[in-house]
């Protein structure tokens with residue numbers, strides 16, 4: 372039999388428990404998880420939904436950060452981790468913007484995709500304007516990968532180690548890396564990245580290799596060869612910069628993702644946007660929504676497609692108008708942060724609705 376004072380303690384304890392559970396922890400407005408955001412839906416199916424981030428917008432645009440952290444559970448650096456951003460001069464490293472992005476991700480419990488360690492663009496002029504011996508350029512590349520992947524060791528779930536090394540005809544793309552080092556720059560980059568951050572998944576990333584064709588065949592053969600050589604590569608990033616005028620078919624993308632899966636590789640959709648010739652009509656915006664929904668469905672259906680990342684999220688900050696003359700409106704929020712049809716379409720895909 373419990374003693375009388377113990378009997379008195381029981382209701383007291385029950386009251387205390389009730390009062391504890393009725394006090395909710397403070398939740399930021401922007402991080403409410405009421406099941407209606409892209410992020411909460413992605414979380415519930417254990418899937419990454421992400422966006423590329425411009426570091427300056429985090430501080431210069433008050434509407435940007437709250438929507439980013441509310442809607443996405445993954446982010447990537449649009450420019451901040453590229454060679455020219457981090458290493459403006461041979462003697463100078465500048466990690467400030469990349470640090471801001473990684474810190475933001477951690478503060479908001481978002482995963483980070485690192486982008487990108489080796490690319491033919493945004494290479495600093497102290498590299499492109501000099502003449503290099505093979506040995507010296509290898510040493511520069513090794514130091515770069517060690518420094519960058521090493522700095523964020525354990526904080527980046529996946530790195531785009533090599534970006535766009537394949538040309539549109541399927542040959543290896545001309546670049547300072549290929550010209551001076553030869554094709555081994557690719558395998559070496561993966562090996563150094565793995566040494567610097569052994570836990571990170573290492574990706575080869577490219578555009579126009581989403582469906583089937585000469586380029587995606589070449590990417591397939593490249594990564595197959597790397598695997599045969601024992602190179603630490605874990606996935607392929609399909610950028611998915613498409614338009615309402617041209618996008619690969621769902622069936623081709625599914626087949627491509629499947630064959631990469633048969634090699635044991637993961638796939639991430641890494642840079643999706645769907646550009647529209649301006650001005651965008653409602654019919655085009657609806658068509659854009661369809662393309663987004665279809666590609667997300669294809670990814671969700673494939674066991675090895677684990678992340679779906681957009682190249683930004685608002686038309687206010689998108690590379691499209693600057694890169695494709697006469698085009699724009701490629702993202703899922705408009706310039707005033709209003710949700711477009713494409714936003715609802717992604718929501719439906721994540722919820723398994725048509």
Ligand code: XIL
Nearest residue numbers: 449450486487534578610642682690
């Ligand atoms: C783009 C950025 O969005 C621009 O701001 C920058 O001026 C050029 O690069 N493929 C890639 C990305 O892998 O890094 C590119 O990002 C878009 C194409």
